[in-house]
Amino acid sequence: MVLFSDVCNGIARKCAIAVDFPKSGEPAEPLTVHxxxxxxxxYMFSVIKPMYRSPRLNGQIYRKAKKVEEVLDMAELTTSIFEHDVDQVLCPPGFDPFDGDEVKRAQVRRTRDEYSAKMQQLLDEYGVSDEASIVSGHIVSLKRLATMERDDYSFYHTDRIVELRYTRIYHQYRAYFFEEFGGEAAVYQRDPSGKASLRCDENMEMKALQWYKVCYAEDPRFRPSSPSMSFPWVVWDVLCSYKRNKMLTLGTTAPSTHPLAERFSIEIQSDIEKNIDEYELFCVDMCEECEFVRRYNIAYGPRLMYVLFVLKRWLTAELFRFCRLTMEHIALLFLQFGLGMAKLPSDVSDANRIRLFPHKLMWNETADVVNHSVSDCGLALILFLRYLGSQQFSMCHSLDLSLQDGRPMPYPILMRQPIWEPLHQLAFRTYHHIAVSGRFDAIYVGDIKCPAQFSLQGSDHSVKQPAATELRRKPALGPSNTRPAAGDPVEAHRTRPRDSFVFQEWTGVSQIFTRNLYQNRRNDVILITSVGTATARQRLARLLLLPIDQLRRAIRDEVMPLSVRDETL
Structure with a gap:
């Protein structure tokens, strides 16, 4: 019966008129509000209308593509600590491979600048955004020779042309490097099995280090603005041979954990030392609320509590207000992960190597001190974020949070995927933010000048745009009676009623502005403008769509409506 209602008939009639417009010349009337x-x-993203999570194919494809887009945006918009990172083995502080020879230094700089000019020409000619895209072969945006080229599966399309041109540059400078050593063929020798190996001498290694020095450890006054980071890696095999021999000479080996995790552990310890009172209060509260935390705190102490403290501060700011998950659920998930009860197939070796909690404590077991070391906290937290951000965690049919320790009182069981989906989305973005930038401000560890700047609640994790929403009925939120004059700061005209603060707390938007859209119609149409992440603005839009009586009751009782929670999408 709904298909034959007046609204559906009106929409169909207007669509038919619009389709016939080229022939009839009769324009269709605009759609009414109803x-x-x-x-x-x-997948039809809107900053004004609230969205729902589409379970159909278009929605699934959109969300998978959006994840990739978010990671690419992080790489473009986030300042990484790795941008000018120098390998301390290849170029330790105070080391000069030129040995004071300024003529040789100037010659290598000229060669570097020639390489940079060729790379810049290639970038500009095909509209490639950065040097790494060409070197890796994974080009995101490309100025194509033909609009329909993606359907061309022949050998010579734009991607292949760019690859061939870079290969030509690569071999040109590689041949130039080996020219004074008799050519590349002369420095490689083959064993009886046919495997080729590089024969490096000291002069060859010093020349490779000179190329590395002028690109990575150059004086800022002489550092080129054009791309040149790939220049020394034209002779990657010489650099790798030197580093391998140097580490063997020094008696060092590759670190067992990546430096990012080690630095994360140091940052966590430093951050907790600065907030020691808050940390101690957190430990007391968690041990009183959760008996299993009290047992494992005796056995593992800060090995457990440091990570839980970081997770609590992060999720309190980003998640707990908008979903049904609690700190008890997070603690159980982390204990399962640390005990090896919940892990990804690719994490098996890492989990066994860390073995954060090697001994499971039974419910009636007397807890003794097992291991209070905190050296692996950073790596454990990074792997835990990777687990939470994995598709395997997201697609679980249910989450049994039991520790299987014989406790008489059953542990919680989460039965609906929307309950933990917001946690998965947040962990996915946070993990990749850490991996791309090398910073930990996304998880509220370290020097955070403005925590809201790194809010990852929405896909626009670092750029927050204002969005307007129309309210076409008598609102519960009072409008502003003043309009900003030209040149006046917006802050001076912000409305700060109690309702605005309630809406900000419930939705996560940072600012709310209200004004009458029509000055001659009192309280009929009000324009509400908000500033915040996309997800926060969507929560506000869902909130304003509630019936006015329900919205007023929620404000009066100070109870967040369920429709605001992300799990209702």
């Missing part, structure tokens, strides 16, 4: 949709699926 003929427009109040909500849209997430």
């Amino acid at each position: 003929e427009q949709s109040d909500i849209v699926p997430d």
Whole structure:
């Protein structure tokens, strides 16, 4: 019966008129308010209308593509600590491979600048964003020779042309490097099995280090603005041979854990030392609320509590207000992960190597001190974020949080995937933010000048745009009676009623502005403008779509409506 209602007939009639417009010349009337949709699926992204999570194929494809887009945006918008990172083995402080020879230094700089000019020409000619895209072969945006080229599976399309041109540059400078040593063929020798090996001498290694020095450890006054980071890696095999021999000479081996995790552990310890009172209060509260935390705290102490403290501060700021998960659920998930009860197949070796909690404590067992070391906290937390951000965790049919320790009182069981989906989305973005930038401010560890700047609640993790929402009925949120004058700061005209603060707390938007859209119609149409992440603005839009009586009751009782929670999408 709904298909034959007046609204559906009106929409169909207007669509038919619009289709026939080229022939009839009769324009269709615009859709009325009742003929427009109040909500849209997430793949039809809107900053004004609230969205719902589409379970259909378009929605699934959109969300998978959006994940890739978010990671690419992080790489472009986030300042990484690795941008000018220098390998301390290849170029330790105070080391000069030129040995004071300024003529040789100037010659190598000229060669580097020639290489940079060729790379810049290639980038500009095909509209490639960065040097790494060409070197890796994974080009995100490319100025193509033909619009339909993606359907061309022949050998010579734009991607292949760019690859061939870079290969030509690569071999040109590689041949130039080996020219004074008799050519590349002369420095490689083959064993009886046919395997080729490089024969490096000291002069060859010093020349490779000179190329590395002028690109990575150069004086900022002489550092080129054009791309040149790939220049020394034209002779990657010489650099690798030197580093391998140098580490053997020094008696060092490759670190058992990546430096990022080691630095993360140091940052966690330093951050907790600065907030020791808050940390001690957290430990007391958690041990009182969760008996299993009390048992494992005796056995593992800061090995457990340091990580839980970081997770608590992170999720309190980013998640707990908008979903049903609690700190008890997070603690159980982390204990399962640390005990090896919940892990990814690719994490098996890492989990066994860390073995954060090697001994499971039974419910009636007397807890003794097992291991209070905190050296592996950083690596454990990084791997835990990777587990939470994995598709395997997201697609679980249910989460049994039991520790299987014989406790008489059953542990919680989460039965619906929307309950932990917000945690998965947040962990996915946070993990990749750490991996791309090398910083830990996304998880609220370290020097955070403005925590809201790194909010990852929405896909726009670092750029937050204002969005406007129309309220076409008598609102619960009072409008502003003043309009900003030209040149006046917006802060001076912000409305700060109690309702605005409630809305900000419930939705996570950082600012809310209200004004009458029509000055001659009192309290009929009000324009509400908000500033915040995309997810926060969507929560506000869902909140304003509630019936006015329900919204007023929620404000009066100070109870967040369930429709605001992300799990209702």
